[in-house]
C-alpha cells in the first residue's frame with residue numbers, strides 16, 4: 235500500500251488514538267474481502283457452493299460493521315469525559331476525491347454523530363490553517379505539504395510534529411470560538427468549560 239489513513243485522532247496532549255484502537259477494520263480485512271469476493275465469482279451461478287460463498291462474504295461484511303460500531307461507541311464513551319470536543323470540520327468530499335474510498339472506512343461523520351450524543355462537539359472551520367500555523371508564534375507556513383509530518387518554524391525555530399501542532403492550534407481556536415462565538419459554522423455563545431480536548435483528524439501519508 236502506498237498510502238492510507240494512519241492516525242484516526244490526535245489529541246491535544248499528543249496522544250494518538252490509533253495506538254489503542256484501530257478503526258480501519260475494512261482496510262485490514264481488505265485482502266479477506268477480495269478473496270471472498272473472488273470465491274463468489276468463481277463458483278457456478280445457482281450452485282450450493284456459490285450460495286455458501288455469498289454467505290461467507292456477507293458474514294465478513296457484518297463482522298466488520300459490528301467491529302467498527304463497537305470501536306466508535308467505545309471511543310465516544312472515552313471522549314465523553316471532556317466537556318468540549320473541538321474538531322475540524324474537514325471537507326470529506328474533497329478528501330474523498332484525493333484519497334479514494336479509504337476515507338469512507340473511517341466513517342468520520344458517523345462517529346461525530348455518536349460523539350454528539352455524549353458531549354458537546356465544537357466544529358472548527360475547515361479553512362482555519364491548523365497544520366500550517368506555528369502553535370508557538372503564529373507564523374503561517376504556507377508551503378507545508380501533506381507529506382511533511384514534521385517541520386521547523388522558520389520564524390521561532392520550534393520543531394513541530396504536524397498532528398500535535400495542529401491539535402494545539404485547534405485547542406486554541408476551539409476556546410476562541412467558545413469565547414467569542416464567531417465560528418462561521420454558527421456555534422453560539424457558550425460559557426467555556428473547565429475541561430476540553432482538541433481532537434484533530436489529520437490524514438497522513440504512510
Ligand SMILES: [Zn+2]
Nearest residue numbers: 368371387390
Ligand atoms: Zn514559530
